[in-house]
Amino acid sequence: MPDHHSTNCRRNAWAVAIAAGLLLALMLLLVPKMGFLLSVLLGAILAIVLGLFLVWAFCNPVDENDAVTYSASSVAQDAAGSASSEEPENPQGTSGAAATSEGVAQAEAQDPLFASSTLEGAMARGSEEPVGSAEFLPAPRDGNADDLKKIKGIGPKLETLLNELGVWHFDQIAAWTARDIAEVDEKLGAFRGRITRDEWVRQARLLARGEETAFSERVDRGELYRGDDDDAV
Structure with missing residues (x-):
């Protein structure tokens, strides 16, 4: 079916262009040394160029089907972009807790002394650890207590407190397991947090095997705890 709106638009566009061409030709006739033919030629060129431009710019309606297709395509692209932006940054679906447990397991595999040396490492094993397995003694075995001050983080005051709790060796x-650490930590008062922060379990395992640490060697040389009131380093 013919588009009456488009036809009228083209007619009006060419009318405006012809009028502009005639106006230019008349103005050029007033210019000295500008001939009649040259004035008419320039006016005609302006009319043709302006007419084509006006028809192209204002009289070419967009096909409704194309408009609908473009709109649907734009909506689909926007929806796809939104969906991709909302995807989780962790494509493998590894949760933070799982990643932490995996990191602890790797550290334990590389260094067996890491196992149970921190509360996080012990809790990662969960049910594998016995409940309430800590040993508390009324007195040191054979009357000979270990020098707990060789463990970095335990000074004279903490050693006395641990002895009162039944810890001598x-x-x-x-x-100690994670539950043992939590139980003892509750009884340390102002010194709470020292067990995991200073890694007592890791140091104690070395010392229990007869090995030394850089800190324990300093204690043996008498460089630390020269007075009974010295606090843990």
């Missing part, structure tokens, strides 16, 4: 601390 390195192997007792070395055997």
Whole structure:
């Protein structure tokens, strides 16, 4: 079917273009040394160029089917973009807790002494650890207590407190589980958090095997705890 709106638009566009061409020709006739033919030629050129431009710019309606297709395509692209932006950044679906447990497992595989040396490492094993397995003694075995001050983080005051709790030997601390750490930590008062922060379990395992640490060697040389009131380093 003919588009009456488009036809009228083209007619009006060419009318405006012809009028502009005639106006230009008349103005050029007033210019000295501008001949009649040249004025008419320039006016005609302006009319043709302006007419084509006006028809192209204002009289070419967009096909409704094309408009609908373009709109649907734009909506689909926007929806796809939104969906991709909302995808989780972790494509493998690994949760933070799983990643932490995996990191602990790798550290334990590389260094067996890491196992149970921190509360996080012990809790990662969960049900594998016995409940309430800590050993508390009324007195040191054979009357000979280990020098717990060789463990960095335990000074004279903490050593006395641990003795009162029934902890006298390195192997007792070395055997602590996460639940044991939590139980003892509750009784340390102002010193709470020292067990995991200073890694007592890891140090105690070395000392229980008869090995030394850089810190324990300093204690043996008498460089630390020269007075009974010295706090843990």
